[in-house]
Amino acid sequence: MSGRFAPSPTGELHLGNLRTALLAWLAARSTGRDFLVRMEDLDLVTSSPVHERQQLADLAAIGLDHDGEVVRQSERFDLYRAHIERLEHDGRVYRCYCTRREIRDEIDAAVSAPHGLPDGAYPGTCRDLTPDERTEREAEGRSPAIRLRTEGEWIDFDDRVLGHQRGRVDDVVLARADGVPAYNLAVVVDDELQGVDQVVRGDDLASSTPRQILLQQLLGFERPEYQHVPLVLGPTGRRLAKRDGAVSVSELAAEGWTTHDLVAVLARSVGLASSSEPSSTITAERLVDRYDPALLPTGPSTYAELQAFRG
Numbered sequence: 001m002s003g004r005f006a007p008s009p010t011g012e013l014h015l016g017n018l019r020t021a022l023l024a025w026l027a028a029r030s031t032g033r034d035f036l037v038r039m040e041d042l043d044l045v046t047s048s049p050v051h052e053r054q055q056l057a058d059l060a061a062i063g064l065d066h067d068g069e070v071v072r073q074s075e076r077f078d079l080y081r082a083h084i085e086r087l088e089h090d091g092r093v094y095r096c097y098c099t100r101r102e103i104r105d106e107i108d109a110a111v112s113a114p115h116g117l118p119d120g121a122y123p124g125t126c127r128d129l130t131p132d133e134r135t136e137r138e139a140e141g142r143s144p145a146i147r148l149r150t151e152g153e154w155i156d157f158d159d160r161v162l163g164h165q166r167g168r169v170d171d172v173v174l175a176r177a178d179g180v181p182a183y184n185l186a187v188v189v190d191d192e193l194q195g196v197d198q199v200v201r202g203d204d205l206a207s208s209t210p211r212q213i214l215l216q217q218l219l220g221f222e223r224p225e226y227q228h229v230p231l232v233l234g235p236t237g238r239r240l241a242k243r244d245g246a247v248s249v250s251e252l253a254a255e256g257w258t259t260h261d262l263v264a265v266l267a268r269s270v271g272l273a274s275s276s277e278p279s280s281t282i283t284a285e286r287l288v289d290r291y292d293p294a295l296l297p298t299g300p301s302t303y304a305e306l307q308a309f310r311g
Ligand SMILES: [Zn+2]
Pocket: 095, 096, 097, 098, 124, 125, 126, 127
């Protein structure tokens, strides 16, 4: 039984990532699970070993240890492709030759999105191409993406933070036109093969969960428990990012924050510690017994709120 934290090594972790990591670690440790770290470095252009080392150091700095070796998605493409082949064998994939622009134009031209599908869902243009139509597109030099062939499935799941959730699955991309496996497929394969039965992550990913559950079902995998935790937003209301100021461990340290301050602020912002408890007494380890996903806030925090919690 394992929980996990799965960052993309594309920069330093910021307060929002660190809070998600803390909560994932607390969820695992408070239930006797191993805690795994997986690098979601499918994007070989933006990912780097330098950022990976920095992120692991940041986790260690706030007292989050992990079990086993760090797994990198960039080293597992063959595994992902083998699972796409299983879906293909079952008739659950098709090749899509559309460009982003063509998809956008088609969505814009439609009167309304099909009921229940997420915004921007693929309109199904290439679902039923004839062999001649496929040949024609390949003769134009187009390489296809591979999409899941859905059948209007609705997925229900109970989130330990958000409660009951329901969504319809679209024909999500499983492998991009350049051959790189897609996030939703990779995550499902990794969680199964790594024995992850508890998924704690930012609630911006809750809308992708029905896709991942359907993939689990089609591949015969167990469904993990889900806890989608609130994000930290920057001043413009979008998720916190580097441009929003001092947000990383090193930047905050340069402004005089100790790692105790950091853990204390993260804990206070989700109700795991009170402002009257001195920061110097708050560590990740001491929060383990307090963790209960049902008591977490379901709305986002702002960077300004977090700074105010420093006291
Ligand atoms: Zn298409």
